Structures are given as C-alpha cells and as structure tokens.
Amino acid sequence: MTSPESSPVRPAPFLRLLLSALIAAVLFTLVTGLAYPLLTTAAAGLLFPSQAQGSLISRNGKVIGSAVLGQNFTASQYLHGRPSMTNKTDGSGPQPYNAENSGASNWGPTNAKLSEAVRARVAAVRSENALSAAASVPVDLVTASSSGLDPDVTLASALLQVNRVAQARRLTPAQVEAVIRVHLTPRQFGVLGEPRVNVLAVNLALDARQ
Structure with missing residues (x-):
C-alpha cells in the first residue's frame, strides 16, 4: 500500500x-x-539650511546665540526680554533662559505666587525705565512663556524701553527706535499674533553702532 x-x-x-x-x-x-x-x-538642509542648523547667529566666526532662543539680558543698555522661569539643569535653582531645561512655573491664574511675581515685575519694569507708578506695562514684559525661551517681545514692550536704552548708550530715543523698527516682524499672515522684535537682533544691532 x-x-x-x-x-x-x-x-x-x-x-x-x-x-x-x-x-x-x-x-x-x-x-x-x-x-x-x-x-x-x-x-531641511537643502530648503532651509539656516533653520535646520538652529538659526544660529555668529560674530567673528563665533556662535553667540540663536534667533529662536532668548537670552537673559539685564544690563541697562540692552533691550530686555520676557521673564524666564527656567531652572538649572540639575534643578538646584533658577537659571533664566536655560535651553537645556525649558519650562514654565506652572502657576495657575489663581495662584498667589503668580500674582506676587507679576506685581514685583511690574514694579521693577517701572523703576528701571523711570515710569510713573500708574504707567501701564505690556503683559509680555511681566509674564513668562511656557518655554521660558521666547526670543521676541512685542513692539509695545520694545518701545517702552527706548528711553532707558538710549540714555545708557548716549543715543537719542529716535535712534534706538529706528533700530527697533528695522527689526520689526509683522503679524503672521497679517492677522496672527502681535508685531514683535527679536531681542538679540536688536541688541546686536545697537552694539554695532558703537
């Protein structure tokens, strides 16, 4: 079988x-x-080579910053950016504009700490810019962003600082304002956001004048 x-x-x-x-x-x-x-x-390297490399800004062959990352300017001759709540990389304390540890305070609108911080910032802005106690202050100058790394401020925030910067650099307010307006970026698509200026770009341009 x-x-x-x-x-x-x-x-x-x-x-x-x-x-x-x-x-x-x-x-x-x-x-x-x-x-x-x-x-x-x-x-990205072919179509947007600068952006693909981080929008780096160089002077004399040395990288000094990025157009998309803010820096902690505090001297009177410089335009100041938004508050930053970033901490040191090891979390041991505050380090404004630390790109290795971006983030916000996560304080909610009802948190007393946020109210206290904003009031203190408003007072500081008025003091350093010789404003009256009743002068209004743009909200972006006294509130931190969610990343803590914003490179821009609104045009209103930049213009508020003109007199201080001009006095520190021995320039006229008109000269400082002209530099700011050269670096003005309009609303995206004409409707989104607010007119803004890049803080680092303005400060570099001001340094180049002297």
Whole structure:
C-alpha cells in the first residue's frame, strides 16, 4: 500500500501572527526611524539650511546665540526680554533662559505666587525705565512663556524701553527706535499674533553702532 501524501506543514496561527508582527516592526522601524528622518533632514538642509542648523547667529566666526532662543539680558543698555522661569539643569535653582531645561512655573491664574511675581515685575519694569507708578506695562514684559525661551517681545514692550536704552548708550530715543523698527516682524499672515522684535537682533544691532 502506498502511504497517502502528507499535507504541507504550516506554522501554527500564533507563529504566523508573531512573524507578521516582527516583519511589521522591522518595516516601520526602517521607515519611521531611518528613512523618514534622513529624508526630512536632507530636505531641511537643502530648503532651509539656516533653520535646520538652529538659526544660529555668529560674530567673528563665533556662535553667540540663536534667533529662536532668548537670552537673559539685564544690563541697562540692552533691550530686555520676557521673564524666564527656567531652572538649572540639575534643578538646584533658577537659571533664566536655560535651553537645556525649558519650562514654565506652572502657576495657575489663581495662584498667589503668580500674582506676587507679576506685581514685583511690574514694579521693577517701572523703576528701571523711570515710569510713573500708574504707567501701564505690556503683559509680555511681566509674564513668562511656557518655554521660558521666547526670543521676541512685542513692539509695545520694545518701545517702552527706548528711553532707558538710549540714555545708557548716549543715543537719542529716535535712534534706538529706528533700530527697533528695522527689526520689526509683522503679524503672521497679517492677522496672527502681535508685531514683535527679536531681542538679540536688536541688541546686536545697537552694539554695532558703537
């Protein structure tokens, strides 16, 4: 008697599912973890080379900052940016504009600490800019952003500081305002946000005048 033909051996359902999952994992890893990042990096380098490198600003061959990251200017001859609530990388204390540890205070609008901080900042802005006790202060000059790294201030915040900067640099207010307006960025698409100026760009331009 001849033995009946044996049926082909097929993997068990569990093994088939496991094999399919492994193949899918490998494919998705190659596509999303290798091909896509390489493609987007190459496209960014070709189409937006400056932005792809971090919008770095150099002077005399040395990188001194980025157009998209704020810096902690406190001297009277400089335009000041928004408050920053970032901490040291090890969390041991405050370090404004620390790009390695961006973040906000997470104080809510009903938190007494936020109210106290804003009142103190308003008083400080009025004092350093020789404003009256009743002078209004733009909100972005006394509130921190969610990242703590904003590079820009509104035009109103920049113009509020004109007299202080002009006096410290022995320039006329008109000269300082002219520099600010050269670096004015309008609302995005004409409707989004507020007219703003890049603090670092203005300060570098002011330094270049002297």
